[in-house]
Amino acid sequence: MISKDTIAAIATSIGQSGVSIIRISGEGAFNVAERLFRSKNKSFLDLSKNSITHGFIIDPKTNKEIDEVLISKMVSPNTYTGEDTVEINCHGGIGVTKEILNVVINNGCRLAEGGEFTKRAFLNGKIDLVQAEAISDIITARTKEFKQTALDSLKGKLSEKIGDIKEDIINLLSHLEVTIQYPEYDIEDLTDEEIKEILVTIKEKLKKLISTFDKGEILKDGVNIAIVGKPNVGKSQLLNQLLGSEKAIVTDEAGTTRDVVDEMINIGGIPVKLSDTAGIRDTSSKVERIGIEKSKSIMKSAKVILFVVDSSQKLDKDDIEIFENIDKDKKIIAVLNKTDLKLNEETEVFFNEIKDIEVIKISALNGENIEKIYKKIYNIISNSENNELNDVLVSNERHKNLLNNAYESVENALGNLDMGFEVDLVSIDINNALESLGEITGENTSDQVIEDIFKNFCVGK
Ligand SMILES: Nc1nc2c(ncn2[C@@H]2O[C@H](COP(=O)(O)OP(=O)(O)OP(=O)(O)O)[C@@H](O)[C@H]2O)c(=O)[nH]1
Numbered sequence: 001m002i003s004k005d006t007i008a009a010i011a012t013s014i015g016q017s018g019v020s021i022i023r024i025s026g027e028g029a030f031n032v033a034e035r036l037f038r039s040k041n042k043s044f045l046d047l048s049k050n051s052i053t054h055g056f057i058i059d060p061k062t063n064k065e066i067d068e069v070l071i072s073k074m075v076s077p078n079t080y081t082g083e084d085t086v087e088i089n090c091h092g093g094i095g096v097t098k099e100i101l102n103v104v105i106n107n108g109c110r111l112a113e114g115g116e117f118t119k120r121a122f123l124n125g126k127i128d129l130v131q132a133e134a135i136s137d138i139i140t141a142r143t144k145e146f147k148q149t150a151l152d153s154l155k156g157k158l159s160e161k162i163g164d165i166k167e168d169i170i171n172l173l174s175h176l177e178v179t180i181q182y183p184e185y186d187i188e189d190l191t192d193e194e195i196k197e198i199l200v201t202i203k204e205k206l207k208k209l210i211s212t213f214d215k216g217e218i219l220k221d222g223v224n225i226a227i228v229g230k231p232n233v234g235k236s237q238l239l240n241q242l243l244g245s246e247k248a249i250v251t252d253e254a255g256t257t258r259d260v261v262d263e264m265i266n267i268g269g270i271p272v273k274l275s276d277t278a279g280i281r282d283t284s285s286k287v288e289r290i291g292i293e294k295s296k297s298i299m300k301s302a303k304v305i306l307f308v309v310d311s312s313q314k315l316d317k318d319d320i321e322i323f324e325n326i327d328k329d330k331k332i333i334a335v336l337n338k339t340d341l342k343l344n345e346e347t348e349v350f351f352n353e354i355k356d357i358e359v360i361k362i363s364a365l366n367g368e369n370i371e372k373i374y375k376k377i378y379n380i381i382s383n384s385e386n387n388e389l390n391d392v393l394v395s396n397e398r399h400k401n402l403l404n405n406a407y408e409s410v411e412n413a414l415g416n417l418d419m420g421f422e423v424d425l426v427s428i429d430i431n432n433a434l435e436s437l438g439e440i441t442g443e444n445t446s447d448q449v450i451e452d453i454f455k456n457f458c459v460g461k
């Protein structure tokens, strides 16, 4: 699967910037650079290993200078891809960058596909598949907390945890296999109880890793939070307070917000999408009705609902109906707004009597208690008993599914042992668990899966 041809791409994003980088990798990379690079004293091939040199890129057809550059020469195998690599730092303009890429392509290489540099790093054994995926996560991370998790994976922390479980399985399997194949050798048999004990330990380790997924997924993909309620209760005012800017229109006219107003914020490192919605009520306005339908669908897709009421008013049937229509699996924060006015006691009592919901009294008008909403949101979404945000986290669905497969195989092995099946049959399940773990790190991942993973990377990475 390793292709030997030489590839090139622009590694920086296309636009105006201080510098752009064009990266070339493969057996022919140095020859390409030799044709295009001119410096005062030396030709490219004479430059020392792992150096950066000032000079010019020229078009060999016309001998005209294209740009003044710094060129790096990095020698295999100590490079990102493991191959000979050249990086050209040119001025960061769209025209100049594309012109250099063109002469590079016309002088002995082809345009790289998305993720092809990283794919080569993987195929050349510089990194495993988990680390390759971590590189993509670092690039797409929206918060520094998730970036840190991804960096830990790149440094091999997740691979190490998986490797540790693999080692337990391999030790067990090699013991079992010797016993199965060479019963005449005097190798002490593990009793069924001992095998079980080892399998239970492996199962626990897998479970612990799998349990980090909820938090890992939230840190990576974020959480959707919908602000819902009747018209005029102060939803848009609340959104503006949470954002610290006048994003949504606020008026004393019921039915002000017609379309969903979305905005991203970062709460304790978790990317949160806040959606202010149209107040829900019966209305004859066509536009408002469409907005209300959108409110209902946002309410369905959100993980957390900020249910806003006007706490100076007695709740009416519209409030109650909206509240009752919130799906039971949602986390609800009841926001009793307008506390700067006189509190209606019946409204307060109504919420105090409901179990499993958080209640916060605020004034969106003067900002009172807004910080309590951030805290409550953070507590709700980061709530998980046994792992901290800085633990090794599984955040990739592919990894979670394969860990689940491994877990099920170990459970099957335990079940078969309990039913008194022979060890050679039990070892089939144990082998399956090992296979699943190998698929995570890439030792036995199918070509198609590998293709799919790298195809989602940007060109130039
Ligand atoms: N006294 C008081 N007035 C508030 C408070 N929050 C909002 N308001 C007022 O209530 C009115 C409605 O506020 P909005 O934020 O537009 O209400 P909404 O829930 O978004 O309404 P729709 O978009 O129509 O669904 C405005 O006049 C706000 O100034 C508050 O905490 N105290």
Ligand SMILES: [Mg+2]
Binding pocket: 235, 236, 237, 248, 249, 250, 256, 257, 276, 277, 278, 279
């Ligand atoms: Mg509004």
